Amino acid sequence: MVTKERNEEKTGFQESGPYRATYDLQTDFVMVYGIDQSMPQRIRDWKEKGYIVHLMTGVSWGDYQTYLNGKFDGQLHWDEGQRNKDNNDISHGKDVPYMVPSISFSKFLVERVKVAIDEGVEAVHLEEPEFWVEGGYSEAFKREWRIYFKEPWTAPHESEDAQYRASKLKAYLYTRTLDRLCGELKEYGLSKYNRFLRFYVPTHSLINYTQWQIISPESKLIDLPAIDGYIAQIWTGTSRTPNVYEGVRKERTFETAFLEYGMMQELVSGTDRRMWFLHDPIEDNPRHTWSDYKENYFKTVVASLLHQGISDYEVSPWPRRIFEGKHPSEDGVSLEGIPSDYATTLLTVMHTLGNMKQDDIQIHGNSENIGILVADSMMYQRKLIDSSSEAIPHYDGTGNAMNATHQELLDFSPFYGLALPLLKRGLWVRPVQLDNVRRFSNYLNQYRALILSYEFLKPEYPDIHNALAQWVKEGGVLIYIGDDSDPYHNVREWWNTGNRKYHSPRDHLFENLGISPETEQGIYKVGAGVLGFLSLSPDKCAKSKENGDLLRAMVSKSIECSSKDILLEEKNHFMIKRGPYTIAAVMDESINDRPLEIKGAYVNLFDPKLRVVDEMTLKVNENVLLYDLTFNPSNKGVRLIAASSRVEELKQINNGFEMTAKGPEKLFAVARLTCPEEPSAIEMVIGNDILPIEFEWDQKSKTIFLKYFHRSGQETKISVMW
Incomplete structure (x- = not known):
């Protein structure tokens, strides 16, 4: 086959x-x-x-x-x-702008x-x-600004509004x-x-x-x-x-x-x-x-x-x-x-x-998704505007932040302050694209609890709030975190232009929910749903355990006040099964340092020898990818568990099996397969050469481990007889 x-x-x-x-x-x-x-x-x-x-x-x-x-x-x-702004090229290398x-x-x-x-x-x-x-200072960009905005170019560093508009144009x-x-x-x-x-x-x-x-x-x-x-x-x-x-x-x-x-x-x-x-x-x-x-x-x-x-x-x-x-x-x-x-x-x-x-997916423990709303506009307000604003060499993951201000931006604490306090407790946190609310009907239906802050993003269209409010009124739990301190609330956008003006987009959202913008933080019933409001800048939830606890408490209490049967199970790990594969990770800085014990009959796919193990004990900061040997027990024949080659063909014959593999030369390849009987003879052929091959037989699991190699442009053919 x-x-x-x-x-x-x-x-x-x-x-x-x-x-x-x-x-x-x-x-x-x-x-x-x-x-x-x-x-x-x-x-x-x-x-x-x-x-x-x-x-x-x-x-x-x-x-x-x-x-x-x-x-x-x-x-x-x-x-x-x-x-x-200093008129220097932003480059990917010499002469590669x-x-x-x-x-x-x-x-x-x-x-x-x-x-x-x-x-x-x-x-x-x-x-x-x-x-x-x-960027945003080259002559080509200035031309595009005039075409797009129909007004003279404004240097992006001069104001939050100019920076926001430049980013939208980009x-x-x-x-x-x-x-x-x-x-x-x-x-x-x-x-x-x-x-x-x-x-x-x-x-x-x-x-x-x-x-x-x-x-x-x-x-x-x-x-x-x-x-x-x-x-x-x-x-x-x-x-x-x-x-x-x-x-x-x-x-x-x-x-x-x-x-x-x-x-x-x-x-x-x-x-x-x-x-x-x-x-x-x-x-x-x-x-x-x-x-x-x-x-x-x-x-x-x-x-x-x-x-x-x-x-x-x-x-x-x-x-x-x-x-x-x-x-x-x-x-x-x-x-x-x-x-x-x-x-x-x-x-x-x-x-x-x-x-x-794989069709058979099993998640270990409770897997309630908590969505954190994000939007493209996060990218539009990523510069602090002040009198000392200066061009900063770009960060691409290979260097260090240039100064304290740049480091503060690089931390991106407003987002991680919402995500990590929950993720670190083993909750299935999912970023949810706010912009998609108006693209797809019923987009939010797969979520029962959402977290939102406009302190690091902005809704680009007001009708997003209609959909959010309807979702809450039909039973959703929305937790809003923010204190209206973000200077980008003042950019020229729909919430502060026209006949009706709002201090921030939060005011418009609360109005759609039937809640006064002046409402103090707390938990409020909205139709069949719940609004939880924490008047706190989300970056502060990253900077101290106390504020992280405030966020966790607000999420928990808001969910408790809803009519939804939502169970949040805190743990220090994640684990999922995808068909025969078990995937798991244990985190540090979590609810405890307890190891995760996985018992059964597995092959460790992160092990170069593909060893068979009866149990795995994962400690803090450890992770694993396993093959479950008990999966599909009705298949008693030869089955490929894993290989560091492309297995072109695997064919069972009366007294054994034949395997054809390809891969890069000069590297040892390994494979483990189920094998109904203990092998009596094994042969490897590459081109016209019959070559020795290393193997180990595991009687308990009835699997065979092979170690072999490839040659350029040739197939490696392995025959196993019992």
């Missing part, structure tokens, strides 16, 4: 380099990166190796000197680079991507539509560009080749872009019909960004990744669009050790697998830098290549990810 077809496109990776056997990961598809002159040949090379080939290129930055230097249309375009996405720039990208379409790519990924908060410009690119290129593929091309946008989460002070279209992409889906660009580099909980600033990779992946799952919720979750076994910051990369990689993988709505994955960006790169040794004295055991485990996890589409 063939275990998995490539056309399912469950797993893929991106690579800018040519094909090499050392990083031939044998996923379903590869995203050839970049539109330089070598792109056509790279597409052909990967196709010859059996991959479905996509193209990926940056939509806001890249090696676009041909365009910048006037070789595309005879005009210089360096004035289209993003610039800060982030772009202000003009109409002419979109024309350039169209022409270059057409070359890839001519080579037969099946999909195109236009990644990272990014406009930095510190989001619009990349929305416009993606709409033009995807629409025009889809038409090109159909008219010239009668081929329906798919277009995807690899993008960071709304949480991370807000935290790093970047503007991007985010939920506005939902409104573009030519976009078919996304890649959630979440990895250790985004998720290890420090945040503050109970006054302590530190990395919280698992918790941050959990929220980020949840945010991206929300981007496709209720749509027919596809989402791949990204993992990266290392990251852009080259200064960490391999053990550090491994620990944080496991945290992001487990965090992503807890979101059962997604089962497709980009298993790696840049595998060349993983399997051929060098990083600091544990003693910090030298650089070393990837440890053999870590490489083997990576490949095992990568191939396991292709099997995560």
Whole structure:
């Protein structure tokens, strides 16, 4: 039997380099990166190796000197680079500015991507539509301001209103560009080749872009019909960004990744669009050790697998830098290549990810979702306006904050102050896209309790409050946290213009709920539902345990006052079963430090030897991915449990089984399979060579462990006889 077809496109990776056997990961598809002159040949090379080939290129930055230097249309375009208030370029590298996405720039990208379409790519990924908060000063942006607002340009740093308006324009410009690119290129593929091309946008989460002070279209992409889906660009580099909980600033990779992946799952919720979750076994910051990369990689993988709505994955960006790169040794004295055991485990996890589409989903304990409302407008108010306002070098996860003010912004405490006090108690906190309330009818119906604050985001349209109020009146529990102290309440927007003016959008929301804006904090019945109001700036909930306790108490008491049968079960861990896979994580800083004991018969998929275990004891900050050997007990035959190869064929014969595998060379591969009888003979054949193979038989579980290798361009064939 063939275990998995490539056309399912469950797993893929991106690579800018040519094909090499050392990083031939044998996923379903590869995203050839970049539109330089070598792109056509790279597409052909990967196709010859059996991959479905996509193209990926940056939509806001890249090696676009041909365009910048006037070789595309005879005009210089360096004035289209993003610039800060000091008139310095905001760059991704030498002579690689982030772009202000003009109409002419979109024309350039169209022409270059057409070359890839001519080579037969099946999909195109236009990644990272990014406009930095510190940008907005180049001549191209000033022109776009005049066209969009029909008024002279205003420097974004001069007021909250100017900053907010500049940010809205930045989001619009990349929305416009993606709409033009995807629409025009889809038409090109159909008219010239009668081929329906798919277009995807690899993008960071709304949480991370807000935290790093970047503007991007985010939920506005939902409104573009030519976009078919996304890649959630979440990895250790985004998720290890420090945040503050109970006054302590530190990395919280698992918790941050959990929220980020949840945010991206929300981007496709209720749509027919596809989402791949990204993992990266290392990251852009080259200064960490391999053990550090491994620990944080496991945290992001487990965090992503807890979101059962997604089962497709980009298993790696840049595998060349993983399997051929060098990083600091544990003693910090030298650089070393990837440890053999870590490489083997990576490949095992990568191939396991292709099997995560499971019908049988079981969540351990109570899984009531508590939604935290977020919005694209979080990105629009990410600069403090004061007399000392200065341009700050952009933060991309590879450096440190520049000063105390920048660090305070980078903490993004207004959001984490609402999320972490609940997430750290094992509650299933979900970011919920406020903007979608007006996009989809009944959007909020899957939630029974929501938390909202307008101290770090704003509702872009007043009718959002109609839907929120109706949801509460029909029985929902809304907890509002805020003290109206945010200076961005004063930007020129719908709540303070026209005949009826409100001090803040909260006033308009409360009016729709039938509650006076002057109401003191407390808990109020609203129809069949409840409003809980805590007059406290949400960032304070991150800065002390006392304020975190106030938030938890308000959530708990508001729910108790509702007519809904909502049970909140506090614990220090998360655990879920997806078919045969058990995924679990235990957190620190939680309700207790009690270990989580998992008993049964399992294979540990984070173990390079795929050991069989009867129980796992997870301590604080530990996580695990297990295969449950008792799943589907009626299947008594040969069954693949896990392998660090692509298993092309697995066939049971009268007195044994045969397996055909492919994978990168120079790396040891492992596999564990169920086996009805103890093997009497095992043989490995690569090409014309019969080679020895390591194996272990486990009588109790009736499984066999194999250790073998691959050669470039050849299949590894293994025969097991009993």
